[in-house]
Amino acid sequence: MEEEVENLENLLKWAADMGITDSTNGNPSASCLGHSLTISNFPEAGGRGLGAVRDLRKGELILKVPKSALFTAECLLQKDQKLSLAINRHHFLSPIQILIVCLLYEVGKGKSSMWYPYLMLLPRSYHILATFGQFQRQALQVDDAIWAAERAVSTSESEWKQANKLMEELKLKPQLVSFKAWLWASATVSSRTMHIAWDKAGCLCPVGDFFNYAAPGEESDGIENVEGRMHASYLPNGGTPDILESEKFNAHLHRLTDGGFEEDVNSYCFYARKNYKKGEQVLLSYGTYTNLELLEHYGFILNENPNDKVFISLESGLYSSSSLPKESQYIEQNGKPSFALLSALRLWMTPANQRRSVGHLAYSGCQLSVDNEISVMIWISNKCHAILKNLPTSIKEDSLLLSAINKIQDYNTPMELKKVMSAFGNEVRAFLETSCLKNGKNGAAAAAAAELSLSGKTKLSIERWKFAVQWRLRYKRTLANCISYCDELGLLPCCQTG
Numbered sequence: 001m002e003e004e005v006e007n008l009e010n011l012l013k014w015a016a017d018m019g020i021t022d023s024t025n026g027n028p029s030a031s032c033l034g035h036s037l038t039i040s041n042f043p044e045a046g047g048r049g050l051g052a053v054r055d056l057r058k059g060e061l062i063l064k065v066p067k068s069a070l071f072t073a074e075c076l077l078q079k080d081q082k083l084s085l086a087i088n089r090h091h092f093l094s095p096i097q098i099l100i101v102c103l104l105y106e107v108g109k110g111k112s113s114m115w116y117p118y119l120m121l122l123p124r125s126y127h128i129l130a131t132f133g134q135f136q137r138q139a140l141q142v143d144d145a146i147w148a149a150e151r152a153v154s155t156s157e158s159e160w161k162q163a164n165k166l167m168e169e170l171k172l173k174p175q176l177v178s179f180k181a182w183l184w185a186s187a188t189v190s191s192r193t194m195h196i197a198w199d200k201a202g203c204l205c206p207v208g209d210f211f212n213y214a215a216p217g218e219e220s221d222g223i224e225n226v227e228g229r230m231h232a233s234y235l236p237n238g239g240t241p242d243i244l245e246s247e248k249f250n251a252h253l254h255r256l257t258d259g260g261f262e263e264d265v266n267s268y269c270f271y272a273r274k275n276y277k278k279g280e281q282v283l284l285s286y287g288t289y290t291n292l293e294l295l296e297h298y299g300f301i302l303n304e305n306p307n308d309k310v311f312i313s314l315e316s317g318l319y320s321s322s323s324l325p326k327e328s329q330y331i332e333q334n335g336k337p338s339f340a341l342l343s344a345l346r347l348w349m350t351p352a353n354q355r356r357s358v359g360h361l362a363y364s365g366c367q368l369s370v371d372n373e374i375s376v377m378i379w380i381s382n383k384c385h386a387i388l389k390n391l392p393t394s395i396k397e398d399s400l401l402l403s404a405i406n407k408i409q410d411y412n413t414p415m416e417l418k419k420v421m422s423a424f425g426n427e428v429r430a431f432l433e434t435s436c437l438k439n440g441k442n443g444a445a446a447a448a449a450a451e452l453s454l455s456g457k458t459k460l461s462i463e464r465w466k467f468a469v470q471w472r473l474r475y476k477r478t479l480a481n482c483i484s485y486c487d488e489l490g491l492l493p494c495c496q497t498g
């Protein structure tokens with residue numbers, strides 16, 4: 001604890017020396033924070049984050065980080081010829097792989113790194129999907145999610161292998177060349193980098209990366225719903241990088257209230273996105289993400305996420321009966337089928353020879369007929385029921401399991417653990433077995449062993465397992481919300497307006 005406080009003081013002093021400031025006029029001052037922001041703990045939203053030290057007005061400049069304080073591949077290569085020569089020999093590596101290697105290389109310098117005070121304050125571990133073990137991946141239960149987690153792990157592994165030779169040439173310490181270290185560095189890059197125009201991997205922005213996330217919401221101007229500033233490099237496939245590159249959206253991005261790199265002041269600037277009261281946590285929108293994407297790239301989920309989406313598998317004929325993109329056919333967290341999903345289903349439920357004549361109505365979100373609407377609602381409701389039925393556990397079981405996991409995390413004595421184990425059978429036991437906690441048949445011995453080993457690695461496994469259960473529970477609740485929505489509207493189709 002004392003060490004943590006000391007590290008934080010060192011970081012703030014270092015940051016002030018680097019010209020990072022939260023002063024109202026944006027000019028560097030003796031202390032980096034304290035004019036607008038302070039570092040605090042917000043257990044309900046991200047843990048360590050930035051709080052307002054005074055009332056802040058929407059649009060106010062609240063933090064400025066000069067370019068020289070940004071951790072970028074470019075700045076590291078300029079300062080280190082050995083690194084620059086080695087990386088030039090591996091030009092096939094992606095900008096993200098290069099930034100990851102730069103980070104590991106800099107960590108390897110220890111106290112002699114100019115970034116040392118910053119590096120010391122980076123999280124020791126992460127929970128992004130690529131860190132999920134086999135057990136945690138299976139605990140997601142939903143095929144698409146399991147597949148996303150498997151892809152995340154295999155992508156990380158292959159990127160690490162591709163960079164191995166470079167890391168050997170750089171003579172990194174063995175522990176920094178390990179896959180574990182790679183995962184740590186790639187999670188750091190994935191969850192903390194911010195967009196800059198000159199490097200697709202983005203930059204690490206000391207102090208600016210203490211802002212926790214809030215989904216883009218009502219305070220935004222609508223453009224924010226397309227993309228925030230953090231983490232340009234890992235955005236979902238086919239989505240934002242293209243958007244970011246398009247001139248049209250670049251023009252809009254200048255109007256974001258959150259923040260971004262500003263050429264005229266050669267700094268990353270952050271602005272209050274809304275009015276904040278003194279003491280409130282000041283949040284940043286990193287962009288628009290579903291819960292699965294948040295878990296994949298940032299290692300957390302939001303229980304209330306206005307951008308969450310549940311995709312249900314649809315018959316192939318259904319996709320071809322409408323010209324609306326597959327990605328727009330989903331269920332919202334509140335249970336409402338998306339406009340595109342409803343339009344596609346309304347058309348699909350129409351006899352093929354009549355689809356052309358009603359297409360314009362379907363694409364404008366209109367009901368086609370009472371019967372058609374009832375069929376659509378029944379179809380979606382049945383589909384959601386079938387998905388829920390096919391999943392290994394129910395909403396109720398998952399809720400109980402979550403409370404069991406909380407108890408496991410809090411348990412103090414072997415007796416308590418034993419009680420939890422006997423109350424919540426299968427999955428808890430399976431976890432304890434896979435985590436080598438269960439020692440033979442004797443419950444007391446198992447608990448004693450558990451008491452000894454419930455630390456470090458096991459705690460991380462539990463944390464990730466909990467995220468998997470939270471994610472699938474949220475997914476199931478969305479389907480249940482959808483059933484209620486459809487059942488209600490299926491009975492009152494004439495009141496529905498699309």
Ligand SMILES: C[S@@+](CC[C@H](N)C(=O)[O-])C[C@H]1O[C@@H](n2cnc3c(N)ncnc32)[C@H](O)[C@@H]1O
Nearest residue numbers: 045046047048191192209210211212213298300
């Ligand atoms: C840019 S960092 C923010 C600062 C971070 N809390 C720290 O201690 O350094 C992003 C990470 O913070 C956490 N985080 C941010 N917003 C969150 C939220 N609303 N709920 C839960 N965790 C959040 C996630 O672990 C995420 O990967």
